[in-house]
Amino acid sequence: MCAGSVAAQTYVVHRVDRGQMKGYDTLDIAKAAVPGEKVRLWFATMTNPDCSSAGTMTTQVLTGARHGQVDISYDKVFPNFAFPNPRVACDRQKVDGVQAFYTAAADFHGRDKVVLQNATSEGRIRRIVIDINVR
Numbered sequence: 001m002c003a004g005s006v007a008a009q010t011y012v013v014h015r016v017d018r019g020q021m022k023g024y025d026t027l028d029i030a031k032a033a034v035p036g037e038k039v040r041l042w043f044a045t046m047t048n049p050d051c052s053s054a055g056t057m058t059t060q061v062l063t064g065a066r067h068g069q070v071d072i073s074y075d076k077v078f079p080n081f082a083f084p085n086p087r088v089a090c091d092r093q094k095v096d097g098v099q100a101f102y103t104a105a106a107d108f109h110g111r112d113k114v115v116l117q118n119a120t121s122e123g124r125i126r127r128i129v130i131d132i133n134v135r
Contacts, residue, residue: 030132033133036103045095046120068103072116074097
């Protein structure tokens with residue numbers, strides 16, 4: 001490279017249909033768990049391409065588990081971006097995030113359910129419905 005030259009950067013941008021941007025959506029997840037063992041149900045980050053925080057989030061339990069314990073923690077987590085997202089480089093380091101964990105009662109076997117709500121500083125609210133099969 002010559003002195004004073006600038007390296008070109010390429011970003012892939014996907015256009016999202018405005019009809020899909022309601023600000024509120026629902027995510028359905030199925031998980032498996034073992035009685036008495038802690039399992040991560042869900043996590044989220046708000047991350048810029050340089051791996052810095054892109055805003056804030058709050059997560060709350062709307063409907064708790066009937067047969068176990070749900071814990072929310074705000075921690076550094078490894079994100080999980082997919083290529084060609086330019087933030088895929090952030091997958092190698094921990095960034096600010098939120099996680100939800102579930103621990104089934106030691107004597108429980110069967111189905112449980114948790115409903116979370118995640119709200120971002122960008123004005124997006126997500127309802128996360130998690131069906132859990134405890135064996």
